[in-house]
Structure formats: structure tokens, C-alpha cells
Amino acid sequence: MNGERMARAPTSADxxxxxxxIATIVGATPEDAQPLAEFLLGIDDANExxxxxxxxxxxxxxxxDFAFAFIAxxxxxxxxxxxxxxxxxxxxxxxxxxxxxxxxxxxxxxxxxDTSTSTDPVDPNTKPLP
Numbered sequence: 001m002n003g004e005r006m007a008r009a010p011t012s013a014d015x016x017x018x019x020x021x022i023a024t025i026v027g028a029t030p031e032d033a034q035p036l037a038e039f040l041l042g043i044d045d046a047n048e049x050x051x052x053x054x055x056x057x058x059x060x061x062x063x064x065d066f067a068f069a070f071i072a073x074x075x076x077x078x079x080x081x082x083x084x085x086x087x088x089x090x091x092x093x094x095x096x097x098x099x100x101x102x103x104x105x106x107x108x109x110x111x112x113x114d115t116s117t118s119t120d121p122v123d124p125n126t127k128p129l130p
């Protein structure tokens with residue numbers, strides 16, 4: 001269900017919010033707006049809700065803002081998450097296995113450094129590095 005909008009069950013907070021918003025938009029009391037809020041919250045199709053909201057509330061900026069917010073709350077977009085195997089099926093290497101796979105870099109000694117192409121003058125007072 002990648003990006004599909006599935007209706008989530010409305011809560012009493014959704015009903016109170018929608019009731020107040022509708023009352024403000026149409027200039028009604030919350031008691032008069034509540035049946036409309038409950039009707040809209042009972043619709044399980046986002047396109048139908050959008051059509052009902054536009055038909056009932058019009059297309060004022062306030063009504064459009066409410067319609068957008070209502071649909072976003074009632075029909076949240078499901079984010080696609082990759083299916084992960086259960087933790088019990090994931091192989092985790094032990095500390096011993098991990099340490100044996102780590103390569104230890106070799107340390108260059110001064111005798112291994114090629115100085116034949118060096119153009120820097122050698123200071124005779126410089127002591128060699130240990």
C-alpha cells in the first residue's frame with residue numbers, strides 16, 4: 001500500500017476538532033455542526049469526503065484549509081517501509097569473527113620509505129626517527 005490513503009478510525013478528539021472547525025466556517029453552533037462532522041467522519045473514502053466538503057462548505061480559503069487538514073487527519077498517507085526480517089533471523093557476527101576480518105595496516109619503517117625522488121636538502125644535524 002505504497003502512498004495509498006486508508007481511513008483511520010476517528011477519535012472523539014477528531015469529532016470535537018471537526019465540529020468546531022465546521023461551526024466556525026458556517027457560522028453555526030457546535031451543536032448544529034456536530035451531525036455534519038460525524039457524517040463526514042463516517043465516510044471511508046477520501047475522494048467522497050473531499051466532494052462532500054466542497055459541496056457543503058464551499059471553496060473559501062477557510063473551507064479549503066479545513067478540507068485539506070480534515071483529509072490529512074482522516075486519511076494519513078501510509079509510508080512504504082522495506083520489510084525487515086525478524087531480529088532472530090539476522091546474523092550478527094561475534095566479536096571474534098569481526099576482529100579476525102579486520103585487516104591491520106602495516107607500519108612503514110624509515111628504511112621502506114623511498115627517498116630517491118626527494119628534492120628536499122637533507123639536514124646533517126637531523127637525527128633519524130626511531
